[in-house]
Amino acid sequence: MAPYEPEQDTSETGELRVGRRKAARYVVPIAVAGVAAATIGLVPALATSGDPDLPKISAQKLIEKIAASDTQQLSGNVKISTDLGLPSMGGLAGGFAGGGGSGADGGEEGKGSAADPKSKLMELASGTHTLRVAADGQDKQKVSVLEDAAEYSLIHNGDDVWAYDSASNEAYHAKDAGAGKGEAEGKGKDASKDLPKDVPATPKDFAEQALKAVDGTTSVQVDGTAQVAGRDAYRLVVKPKQSGSTIGQITVAVDAETGTPLKFTLTPASGGAAVVDAGFTKVDFGKPSASTFDFTPPKGAKVTEADEHADRGGDFKGKDQVGKEFDKGELNGLRVIGEGWNSIAELKLPGGQGLPTAGSGDVPPDAQKLLDSLGDRVSGKFGTGTVFSTRLINALVTDDGKVYVGAVTKDALVKAANR
Incomplete structure (x- = not known):
C-alpha cells in the first residue's frame, strides 16, 4: 500500500x-x-x-x-x-x-x-x-x-x-x-x-x-x-x-x-x-x-x-511587417483581477476597439466566418464580446477593445468583465 x-x-x-x-x-x-x-x-x-x-x-x-x-x-x-x-x-x-x-x-x-x-x-x-x-x-x-x-x-x-x-x-x-x-x-x-x-x-x-x-x-x-x-x-x-x-x-x-x-x-x-x-x-x-x-x-x-x-533583422525587434516600432504604451490599462490561480489579466487594445469585423470592411466575409468559428459570442453588463478558448487558457475580447485572459473558465472571464 x-x-x-x-x-x-x-x-x-x-x-x-x-x-x-x-x-x-x-x-x-x-x-x-x-x-x-x-x-x-x-x-x-x-x-x-x-x-x-x-x-x-x-x-x-x-x-x-x-x-x-x-x-x-x-x-x-x-x-x-x-x-x-x-x-x-x-x-x-x-x-x-x-x-x-x-x-x-x-x-x-x-x-x-x-x-x-x-x-x-x-x-x-x-x-x-x-x-x-x-x-x-x-x-x-x-x-x-x-x-x-x-x-x-x-x-x-x-x-x-x-x-x-x-x-x-x-x-x-x-x-x-x-x-x-x-x-x-x-x-x-x-x-x-x-x-x-x-x-x-x-x-x-x-x-x-x-x-x-x-x-x-x-x-x-x-x-x-x-x-x-x-x-x-x-x-x-x-x-x-x-x-x-x-x-x-x-x-x-x-x-x-x-x-x-x-x-x-x-x-x-x-x-x-x-x-x-x-x-x-x-x-x-x-x-x-x-x-x-x-x-x-x-x-x-x-x-x-x-x-x-x-x-539583418532576423531577430524580433517589436516591429510589424512594415517596420513600424511597436509602442508598448498602446497596451494601456494593464492590471490583474483576482488572486492565485484565478488571476485574470485585463488590458486595452490599441485604438479602443475590439476585433475587426466583416461589417466594418476590415476583414473578408470568409475570414469572419473562420474567426467566428474559433470563438464563442458572449454578452453581459460589459456589453458583447468573443471568448477564445484552449484547454488551459481562455481570453475574452470585448467589442469595445478590452481583453481579459487567464487560466480560468469562460464564466469567470464574463464575471470579471461585468465588474
Missing part, C-alpha cells in the same frame, strides 16, 4: 513559500534550451510502473527535499507532449519569433536561420516529442530533439552556444559572455541574451514554475508513490482550492533519493488527457562525457552568427 500524506494545514503556507523559493535556486541548468510552452499532454506509458514502498514524508519535507537537490549532472531521455487543443504552432511560431522557417529555405537572406532556437523550439508547443538531455554544471548543457529522420540540437559549452538543424544542415552560433561570471558582471554583454533561457525543458523546470503558485489559495499534499524511469519517487500534488480555474491539479514525481523531479503532469479541471506531461524515460545522475558538449559545424553547413542575424 503506497504511503499517503494528508493535505498540509494552511498554517504551513509560509514554510511552503520558503521551500519553493529555495527550490527556484536549484534548477538543473538546461533552461538555455527550453520549450516555449508550459502545456504538455498526458502520455500514460511514460515509464511509470508500480507503487514502491517508501517512508512517509510530508509535503513540506518533500518541497524542502526538492530545494536541497542541487542536481548539476545528469543525462537521459525526456518524453514530452503538448495538448492545448490547438493546431500545430510550428510555422506560426517561427513567424512570431522572427526566426527563419524550417527546412532548406529557412536560412535564406532576410528569413533568418532554420537553426534559430527561438523559432525551432516553439515547435515543441504541440504534439509529442522525445528529447535527449545532458548537463554538467552551469556551463555545459545539451538538448537534442529527436525526429524520425533528423535531429535538432542546442549545445551550451562554456562561452559558446551552438544550435544545429540536421534537416537543413544549418547551424546558429552565439557567444555567452556571461559564462562562468556573476550575474551582474555578465548581464547585458552577451550575444546570446535573446536565446530562450527561462523556459522549461525538464520536469524540474516545470516543477519550479508550479511551486511559485504555492500560497494560501493552494492545496499541497503527498499522494502516494510511483516509479519513473526505473527510480522510486514520491507524488507531490498541487491544486487550486478556488473554483473557477481551468487547472485541475499538478502532479510532480520527485526522486526519493536525490529530490530531483522526474515527471510533471498538469491536468485540466475539465478532465480528460492532461494539458502538460513531461517525464524522464531514462535518467542517469552520473557525469556525462566531456565530448557530449563538443560541437563543430559539419562540412558544408551554413553557419549564422547571432549578431549578424540581428543586424
Whole structure:
C-alpha cells in the first residue's frame, strides 16, 4: 500500500513559500534550451510502473527535499507532449519569433536561420516529442530533439552556444559572455541574451514554475508513490482550492533519493488527457562525457552568427511587417483581477476597439466566418464580446477593445468583465 500524506494545514503556507523559493535556486541548468510552452499532454506509458514502498514524508519535507537537490549532472531521455487543443504552432511560431522557417529555405537572406532556437523550439508547443538531455554544471548543457529522420540540437559549452538543424544542415552560433561570471558582471554583454533561457525543458523546470503558485489559495499534499524511469519517487500534488480555474491539479514525481523531479503532469479541471506531461524515460545522475558538449559545424553547413542575424533583422525587434516600432504604451490599462490561480489579466487594445469585423470592411466575409468559428459570442453588463478558448487558457475580447485572459473558465472571464 503506497504511503499517503494528508493535505498540509494552511498554517504551513509560509514554510511552503520558503521551500519553493529555495527550490527556484536549484534548477538543473538546461533552461538555455527550453520549450516555449508550459502545456504538455498526458502520455500514460511514460515509464511509470508500480507503487514502491517508501517512508512517509510530508509535503513540506518533500518541497524542502526538492530545494536541497542541487542536481548539476545528469543525462537521459525526456518524453514530452503538448495538448492545448490547438493546431500545430510550428510555422506560426517561427513567424512570431522572427526566426527563419524550417527546412532548406529557412536560412535564406532576410528569413533568418532554420537553426534559430527561438523559432525551432516553439515547435515543441504541440504534439509529442522525445528529447535527449545532458548537463554538467552551469556551463555545459545539451538538448537534442529527436525526429524520425533528423535531429535538432542546442549545445551550451562554456562561452559558446551552438544550435544545429540536421534537416537543413544549418547551424546558429552565439557567444555567452556571461559564462562562468556573476550575474551582474555578465548581464547585458552577451550575444546570446535573446536565446530562450527561462523556459522549461525538464520536469524540474516545470516543477519550479508550479511551486511559485504555492500560497494560501493552494492545496499541497503527498499522494502516494510511483516509479519513473526505473527510480522510486514520491507524488507531490498541487491544486487550486478556488473554483473557477481551468487547472485541475499538478502532479510532480520527485526522486526519493536525490529530490530531483522526474515527471510533471498538469491536468485540466475539465478532465480528460492532461494539458502538460513531461517525464524522464531514462535518467542517469552520473557525469556525462566531456565530448557530449563538443560541437563543430559539419562540412558544408551554413553557419549564422547571432549578431549578424540581428543586424539583418532576423531577430524580433517589436516591429510589424512594415517596420513600424511597436509602442508598448498602446497596451494601456494593464492590471490583474483576482488572486492565485484565478488571476485574470485585463488590458486595452490599441485604438479602443475590439476585433475587426466583416461589417466594418476590415476583414473578408470568409475570414469572419473562420474567426467566428474559433470563438464563442458572449454578452453581459460589459456589453458583447468573443471568448477564445484552449484547454488551459481562455481570453475574452470585448467589442469595445478590452481583453481579459487567464487560466480560468469562460464564466469567470464574463464575471470579471461585468465588474
